[in-house]
Amino acid sequence: MTPFQSSGPVVGSDTPGLRPTAPSAPQSTTPFSSSGPVVGSESPGFRPVPPVAPQTYIPEASGFRPAPPARFNDPSVPPPPTSYAPPNAGPFPRFPTPQFSSTQPPPSRAPFAGQPPFQPPPAQVPPPQLPLHLQQQIPLVPMGSPPQNVNYAPASTNVAQSPSDSSFPAPRPNFQSSFPGYVRQQSSADSQAPPIHSPFPTKQGGAPFQTTSSSPLVAHQVGYVASPFGFQSRDHLQHPSSGPPVGAIQSLVEDFNSLSIGGSIPGSIEPGVDLKALPRPLDGDVEPKLFSETYPLNCGPRFLRLTTSGIPSSQSLASRWHLPLGAVVCPLAESPDGDEVPVINFASSGIIRCRRCRTYVNPYVTFTDSGRKWRCNMCSLLNDVPGDYFAHLDATGKRVDLDQRPELTRGSVEFVAPTEYMIRPPMPPLYFFLIDVSVSAVRSGMIEVVAKTIRSCLDKLPGYPRTQIGFATYDSTLHFYNLKSSLTQPQMLVVSDLDDIFVPLPDDLLVNLSESRSVVETFLDSLPSMFQDNLNLESAFGPALKAAFMLMRQLGGKLLIFQNTLPSLGIGRLKLRGDDQRVYGTDKEHALRLPEDPFYKQMAAEFTKFQIGVNVYAFSDKYTDIASLGTLAKYTGGQVNFYPNFHSAIHGEKLRHELARDLTRETAWEAVLRIRVGKGLRFTSYHGSFMLRSTDLLALPAVDCDKAFAMQLSLEEALLTTQTVYFQVALLYTASCGERRIRVLTAAAPVVTDLVDMYRLADTGAIVTLLSRLAIEKTLSSKLEDARNSLQLRIVKALKEYRTLYAVQHRLAGRIIYPESLKFLLLYGLALFKSTPLRGGYADVTLDERCAAGFTMMILPVKKLLKLLYPNLIRVDEHLLKPSAHDDLPSIEKRLSPSAASLDSRGLYILDDGFRFIIWFGRVLSPDIAMNLLGPEFAADLSKVILSEHDNEMSRKLMRVINRLREKDSSCYHLCQLVRQGEQPREGVLFLSNLVEDPIGGTNGYVEWVLQIHRQIQQNP
Amino acid sequence: MGLNLIFWILCFFVDLALLSSNFYQLVILSDLEADYLNPYESTSRINFLIVPEFILHGVFCALFLFTWHWFLFLVTLPLAIYSAKLFKEKKHLIDVTEVFRALSAEKKIRLVKLGFYLFLLFVVIFRVFTAGMILFYSSKFGELDIRSSFLQF
Known part of the structure; x- marks a missing residue:
């Protein structure tokens, strides 16, 4: 057997350069065949990060504990060196309100605009309810939601009780003072609140809230309602109490409005009515401002986003937060010019870290003992300051060299790692x-x-x-x-x-x-x-x-x-698999989305072990088993680029651009990532493409700016004693220049004791990212339908929990309520339902595309994911017809909601989901435009037409628009796909399936979805 | 009679082997959790043991069946069926890429098995003693030489 063929059947016409192998080669090379991979052997490349590795938690010494609370709690304590903290953000319990009231007032009214209780509706679907809302608050018992009925009268009795209630939360007084006009209503509403939530954490763990039984006060209120059930009670109550004074209506309306300004109270929608009033994220993803304003020293939201920046103080509170609790980390996110992450070299003193919990020095550590010691913010241990790092403290406790120390003023820094952080020379x-x-x-x-x-x-x-x-x-x-x-x-x-x-x-x-x-x-x-x-x-x-x-x-x-x-x-x-329709809907369905041969998982594990990252480019027109191939990328921090039915004439440019980006973007080699969190909390599960090397260490052979990792958090202790929780992400990697570096991202978040605060500080983008990753992982172990159902259940549970907080004081029985911060959750949930990895069943998406999209969505950063879920739809024909020479991008950037209702068959639209442009030609679009844009091919089958620039102003203009849109996101190349209205089935597959607000193929439209969720929220558990 | 004793002593050692194998795997998993071992090492060590353990358990179960120990056969049967099912679905080995996700479940399974084998060990020890007692009891009534020589053998 000669392992070598010296001939070249494969060698083509111009082969002079390729000499056949020298016959001596086999002898010299055969020894290599024996040196197969040694499975399981400990290799030098194996545990590259001893310094980061053993993270042991030693229980905090009780003597240390009081320090941080004192710092945050009590402004009267002589100022410890908290100079970095702005004065208004100091005492924790007060923190949200000032910001809120000053920054938020008018916008948060938005969800109420056009909603029945506050303005007489023109013609809403359930007409009998609305007059009731307006005329008489007391007897209103809308259909089918008994326990939420509360009278207005009991509210005043509550006011009487409120002063005696010592658990009255501190933030509220501030709040009132910022709205002097609403003090009365405010206090009456608030006084109801404490009795409602306070019994919770202590009395009933995570049990669903029953308003009628949870507190005596509420039970008392219910007593005012003649009968809590259904229509009889409405009839019964309607007559005797008709016509309350007008003033009462007014005050009630104000009450509600004022609360909505505060932002802690729901947006709400009347179900089944106004499609236009439903919230839509047409401005794209909005990063939670409040959080970064409160803690200006935190790393930017492009690096780290928490699903809620209010960390629950107890396990029982955490269990009532039904959404995922965790973070999305994009450690190498691209920084805008001028905001690069500073690189710091502690040449002589070594990297300053806490000697117990191994936390890196960060803006939240405090220096004491005139600068000779520093206190770790995570574990409160007092560490010595190395001699080289010593600096005196000024009168306020600040280090005098603070302005020369970016690691003490910025949440995102990079340290140059000395040789202790290497187990071999940087590769x-x-x-x-x-x-x-x-x-x-x-x-x-x-x-x-x-x-x-x-x-x-x-x-x-x-x-x-x-x-x-x-x-x-x-x-x-x-x-x-x-x-x-x-x-x-x-x-x-x-x-x-x-x-x-x-x-x-x-x-x-x-x-x-x-x-x-x-x-x-x-x-x-x-x-x-x-x-x-x-x-x-x-x-x-x-x-x-x-x-x-x-x-x-x-x-x-x-x-x-x-x-x-x-x-x-x-x-x-x-083997060829996945074309057997009968497997779908059975318990074996998920196996199709898993690698068929264990070889792929083994190889992936070996690759990670030896610091090899794999990127898979797949091109086939037929089944290539992306589920198996993608596994290689999944466990090595790589990505899957799938070009179904690749043809160089059509997809060549896309491949060129994406491969070029893959090769030229800044890459972090042989990296490991760990996220630390303060005492009492622990990251329990990680989601994304990486391999876990120990319980909390993510091995990433090659990682770059387009990868994000999600992780879930849980409370280890029943109660958190601190007021603030710190997070620190550390990515140890080899930069391309050969320097070993540690990127450290630090963030602080307040601990809250109230579910309302958790909701108020929630971040929809991070929640949706985590939910999508959980749902995709679920498709790997169960049916698509199960994955969708569990996703829906989570949303329903979360909103139900929220409802129990508010439905009692506001007569919202017929309405769906949600916090301002989660107003897009429903829509993104619906979009997730319709996303490629979760959509439909066998016939809706080919197996390869489904798996490829799943792998892609598992690594997307928040912003890109949200755009993929809820694509941009913009109309361009008006812009093209405009004679103006220059392009004013803002005018064409007006986003429309992706639904058939926004489409006009006379128009030309671009749908941009962040990965491609789908250009939709309306049926009665003026033939001039089509001719100008497509040239002589305008009548041809659009699936074969490639958009290119023609020699006329209109075509040039369109190309300029497209290029402008492309420039905004360089992480992938947006391929233009053209589709004509009514061109089936292509239109359906390409375009209509992306109109997430429309009911397509048995899925819900936005309105039906909201109604369905609403019904499920109303159902008793 | 002596055969019976030998049978139970054999059972004792088989059970001891199963018990120690499970204990060893449990220790490895705990080490993995505490980051004393890397996932590659620990999964390869555990996976090396899994199939032999399954076979040994199958033999154990079959031994009870062929010696008409109905009760113990029925006690060991469910675990044998469970193991066979895992093997058939190719889920018996620990997957190195997902080991941390499965860690707590795997530990729990091994803990339950450990308890099960411990229980069996007590039963078997008891049977060894009964078999021995019968041996000595009956040995009082003659044929001592034959039996003792058998024991020496």
């Missing part, structure tokens, strides 16, 4: 390309695009002059390329023994790019022509993967796989 950036050259790859033109793109990126690869590069191609055999710098032409080595993979040359297959530049260029120039006559159908993907692993094992790096067909030869061969 050079390494790129290895594994390219499928079977017949389908040749035909689709993929090889040519890839080769040209790589060649054009050679100058821009990070890490010059250390960058290493290597190539291998495969069909039914494996081809390696000797790129030794002394050669003038690359040398091709063919291995055909797939059962016993070995690497034919010890060195020179992975070369230094700057040394072998000319050989690499020659290789890339000849690669497309080398295989242009290849007729090989097979794909020895598994063996090629093993070979690449053996090559890269020494250094690690990034492996880019270009796969065009289903792996068919050798280890890791895959």
Whole structure:
């Protein structure tokens, strides 16, 4: 058996450069075949971060404990060195209100606009209710929601009780003072609140709230209602108490409004009515401002977002927060110019860390003992300040050198790590390309695009002059390329023994790019022509993967796989599956979305172990089992780029752009990420693409700015004793320049004792990101329907819990209420239902697309995910017809809600979901426009038409608009897909399925969805 | 009679092996949780033991069936069926990529098994003693030489 073929069946017309392998090669290389991967052996690359590793929690010494609370609680305490904290943010309990009242007032009225109780409606669906709302508050018992009925009268009795209630929360007085006109109503409303929530944390753990039984006070109130049930009571009450004084109505309206200004009270909608009044995130994602304003030293929200920045103080409170509690971290998020993360080198003193909990020095640590000690903000331990780091404190307790210490003033910094943070010299950036050259790859033109793109990126690869590069191609055999710098032409080595993979040359297959530049260029120039006559159908993907692993094992790096067909030869061969419709809806359905062969998981684990990150580019028009291939990326911090039905003429530009970005963006190599959190809390689960190396250490062989990681938090102790919780993300990585660095992101969040505060401080973007990741993970272990149902259940539970907080004081029985901060949760929930990974069943999305979208959504940062879920729809034909020469982007950027109602068949629309543009031509769009934009092809089948610039003003204008939109997000290339109204089934698949507000194919529209959620909220548990 | 004693002593050692295997796996899992072991090492060590353990348990179960110990057979049967089911669904091995997600469940399973084997151990020890007692009891009535020689063997 000769493992080598010295001939080149694969060598094409211009092969002079590729010499057949020297016959002596086999002898010299056979030893390698025996050196297979040693499974389970401890390798040097294995535990690279001893300094970060053992995080042990020693119970806090009780003597230390009082310190932080004192700092935040009591402004009268002589000021400890909290100079960084702005005075108005100091005492914690007061913090939300001042900000809120000053920043928020008018906008938060928005959800109430056009809603019945406050303005007489023109014609709403349940007409009998509305007059009731307006005329008589007391007897109003809307249909079918008994326990929420409360009289106005009891409120005044509550006022009498309120002074005696010692648990009256501190924030409220502030609140009242900022709205002098509403003091009375405010106090009456508030006085109801404490008895309602306060018994909760102590008395009934996470049990659903029963207003009628939870507190004697409420029970008392119910007594005022003649009968809490249904229509009889309404009839009964209507007559005797008709016509309360007008003043009462007024005050009630004001009461409600004033509360809404405060923002802690719900937006609300009358169900079943006004589609237009429903909230829509047409301004895109809005980062929670309140949080960053309260803690200006926190790292920016682009790095870290908490699902709620009010951390629950007790387990029972946390269990009533039915939404995920956690964080979304994007450690390498791109920084806008001028706001780069500062790099700090503690050359001599070493990196300052708490000696117990290993927290890095951050803006929230306090210096005491005239600067000789510092107190860790996480564990309150007093640490010594190293001599080199010592600085005197001024009169306010601030260090005098504060302005020269970015690590003490900014939440996001980078430390240069000394040698203790390395277990080997920092690796050079390494790129290895594994390219499928079977017949389908040749035909689709993929090889040519890839080769040209790589060649054009050679100058821009990070890490010059250390960058290493290597190539291998495969069909039914494996081809390696000797790129030794002394050669003038690359040398091709063919291995055909797939059962016993070995690497034919010890060195020179992975070369230094700057040394072998000319050989690499020659290789890339000849690669497309080398295989242009290849007729090989097979794909020895598994063996090629093993070979690449053996090559890269020494250094690690990034492996880019270009796969065009289903792996068919050798280890890791895959079967055709997923076209059996009967599997859907059964318990075996989820298996289709899991890797078929354990080989892929094993390889992924091995790759991570040796610091190899995998990015998968898949191109097939047929089934390629993305579920299996994507596993390689999932556990190595990589990504899956899927180009179904790839054709270079259509998708070439997209591939070019995305591959170029992959190769040139700043990448963090051999990274590990850990997030620390203060005492009493613990991160329990992590969601995204990485591999866990220990319970809380994420191994990321290669990570970049387009990856975000989500994690969930739980309380370890029944009660938190601190007032503030700190989070610290640390990413230890090797920068492309060869420097080992630690990126440290620090954030603080207040501990709250009230569910209302948790809701008020919630961040819809982070919640939706976590919910989507949880739902996608659920599809890997159960049916799609189960995943959707559990998602819906969570939303319902959360809103139900919220309702129990408010429905009693405001007669909102017929209304759905939600906090201002979560006003888009319903819509994003609906959009998630209709997203590619969760949508429908067998026929709605092909299995590969579903899996690819799942892998993509698991790594998306918050903003991109929200845009994908709720795409932009903009109308452009009016802009194109306008004679003005310059483009005023704002005018065309008016977002429409993605529903058929916003479409006009005379218009031209662009739907932008962050990954592609779908350009929709209305049926009666003026033929001029179509002709101008598409040229002579305007009447042709649009699926084959590629949008290109034509020689007329209108076409140029459209291209300018598109380019402007593309510039706003460089992380991927938005491919233009054209579709004409009424062109079925293409319109349905491409365009209509993205109109998330419309009922399509058995799914709910926005209004029905809201109604359905409302009904479920109203149902008793 | 002596055969019976040997049978129970055999059972004793089989059960001891199963018990210690489970204990060892539990220790590894705890080490993994405490970050004393890396996931690659710990999963390969555990996975190495799983199939032998299943086979041993199957043998254990079959031994009771063939010796007509109905009660113990029925006691060991459910675990044997459960193991066979796991094996058939290819879920018996610990997946290194998801080991932390499955950690608590795996620990719980092993803890339950540990308790189960401990219970069996007591039963078996009791049977060993009864078998021994019968041996000595009956040995009073002659045939001592044959039995003692058998024991020496």
